[in-house]
Amino acid sequence: MRRQNSLLSGSARTIHGTTSSARVLLRADSIAPAEIRFRPAAREVVVQVARDPGAPPTITQLAIGLGVL
Numbered sequence: 001m002r003r004q005n006s007l008l009s010g011s012a013r014t015i016h017g018t019t020s021s022a023r024v025l026l027r028a029d030s031i032a033p034a035e036i037r038f039r040p041a042a043r044e045v046v047v048q049v050a051r052d053p054g055a056p057p058t059i060t061q062l063a064i065g066l067g068v069l
Contacts, residue, residue: 018052022059025049029062036062043068 025046029036036042043066049055050063063069 018049018054019056021045021049022056026058026062037066 025036025042028042036046046059046063046066047068050060050069060069
């Protein structure tokens with residue numbers, strides 16, 4: 001995976017990282033929703049990922065649903 005990331009341009013790497021982060025957060029929310037919804041650190045990560053311009057709409061919807069955006 002590192003090799004693939006090193007071949008991406010800076011903006012593509014950011015979008016890829018944001019998408020990967022969003023995917024992990026959404027998966028965690030489906031497996032253990034309380035971990036994402038009630039832990040302040042997890043909520044802060046959701047906010048940071050959702051504010052990224054390349055964030056997928058699903059993570060933005062999660063952040064809105066949590067009331068953090």
